[in-house]
Amino acid sequence: MTRDKQTQKNQLKPMTKKTIHQALIRRDGLTMTEAKERTNEALAEIEQVLANGGTLFQVEEIMQEELGLEPDYLDAILCDLI
Numbered sequence: 001m002t003r004d005k006q007t008q009k010n011q012l013k014p015m016t017k018k019t020i021h022q023a024l025i026r027r028d029g030l031t032m033t034e035a036k037e038r039t040n041e042a043l044a045e046i047e048q049v050l051a052n053g054g055t056l057f058q059v060e061e062i063m064q065e066e067l068g069l070e071p072d073y074l075d076a077i078l079c080d081l082i
Contacts, residue, residue: 015076023069042066043077 024035049058060071
């Protein structure tokens with residue numbers, strides 16, 4: 001498969017918590033356990049912010065500050081809350 005086709009295929013896949021874990025492992029050199037811990041800590045903070053009437057802007061800030069991830073990954077986190 002060419003790189004362009006692989007990129008298109010990856011763009012069509014829905015992002016999941018596993019996608020976030022993989023990004024943290026690749027980028028930060030974390031173990032799967034460490035990536036899960038960081039994701040779960042960020043998720044707990046996001047849940048607290050939303051429970052207190054927080055905004056999506058605040059959620060995006062948490063994603064950026066705690067995980068260093070762009071809002072593209074927001075769906076994966078929010079889907080886990082449902």
